[in-house]
Amino acid sequence: MANKVELQRKDIKGDVLVEEAVFNILNDYLQLDSSVSTAQVAAAISKLPPEPKSGSKTLDDGFFFDLWGGIISIAEQIPYEHAAQDKLVKLIRELTLLSDTGITVWQSRLWTDLPVLAAAFREYLNGPAQSKVKEEQLRIDQAWVRFHAFSARLMGAGVIHFANQPIWMLRDALEEEKNPPKSSALDRDLITAATYIEFFGPVLVERLAADPDPELSNEDRRMLKGGSLFHGEPGLRPDRWSFWTRRFKEEAEKTNTDEARDIALRAARLMEVWSETRLKPQ
Structure with missing residues (x-):
């Protein structure tokens, strides 16, 4: 297994999978020889959401659907047996350990409750897509396996409870x-x-x-x-x-x-x- 993890921010059609700021943070951290700590990465991720409107303590869900969707897209690019998947799980767990901000999304605490994460995961559970092109189906199948390996790791670590x-x-x-x-x-x-x-x-x-x-x-x-x-x-x-x-x-x-x-x-x-x-x- 190669130590280097080759990640892409866009798919083969040029559509963005991961927002640039999130991609840059994760692309460095997920390399097995990275010197960046999980705590440092969690802190960096925590600074990315927009500020609540004046006087508000709530945020809309749009940023979080993009964030979790991007992280899932990253997981789908990592072989299911690769240690970088474990690093990604550690990051999600580390986010739950951040100090309570007093901010909520869908009445869930940021970041303790990982708001919107369950909803983002549900969007990936309807079964793998089907393609008549063999190479494309192979990519779809690989992504499906990798997503579920990531899910299983998160559940095994007690981060999510599906x-x-x-x-x-x-x-x-x-x-x-x-x-x-x-x-x-x-x-x-x-x-x-x-x-x-x-x-x-x-x-x-x-x-x-x-x-x-x-x-x-x-x-x-x-x-x-x-x-x-x-x-x-x-x-x-x-x-x-x-x-x-x-x-x-x-x-x-x-x-x-x-x-x-x-x-x-x-x-x-x-x-x-x-x-x-x-x-x-x-």
């Missing part, structure tokens, strides 16, 4: 037969699911160990129900964990690349080990 998202991604990849074997779509979805095990799995298994038979509201039962291949109860439960473990191994044999095969088998092995060490009856 409890349903990991189950949705695991369900999409492992509880449906929607992708044909040896397809790039199968590889993409399998790698995406595996990143949630890699970066958020320890939290999932501790949650499962603490509450193996959760009581769910009707809404949660609907949201967390199984896919067409899984017939157990909704939510995170031991039988579903075992099903996912088995399916990672089964789907690994259908992949188009060694990369997808290896990460799927690694996810299965992690889940097996955690089952033996964290879920084994006492």
Whole structure:
């Protein structure tokens, strides 16, 4: 893995992905040999929002949609296994540690509550786009995997709390037969699911160990129900964990690349080990 992270401020069509000030700050900080501290970068980011109107203690959301969208665009350019993704997570966490400004956005504290971040993330969850151009689809798939690796890292670090998202991604990849074997779509979805095990799995298994038979509201039962291949109860439960473990191994044999095969088998092995060490009856 190269230490240098090659980032672009604009996409191949020339459209701006990241505002210049944010890009310049992050492009320096995310290099692994950067001497700039996370605290320094958080302080620099905190100075970028506009000042509230005279006498006001609230800000509009426009700047923050641009900020988070730009940061997500940066994450989509960083390979999912690269340490620069960890640096980006540290930055978001550092922002939550800044002193309370007394300013709110959508009734959320700046910066403690990371206002608008959840809404910005939701805009990226509708599934990867589809292109008939192979090279373009590859870029789309890479960005999708990298975005979810970033999400999983943020959740694993306790920065964001999207409890349903990991189950949705695991369900999409492992509880449906929607992708044909040896397809790039199968590889993409399998790698995406595996990143949630890699970066958020320890939290999932501790949650499962603490509450193996959760009581769910009707809404949660609907949201967390199984896919067409899984017939157990909704939510995170031991039988579903075992099903996912088995399916990672089964789907690994259908992949188009060694990369997808290896990460799927690694996810299965992690889940097996955690089952033996964290879920084994006492």
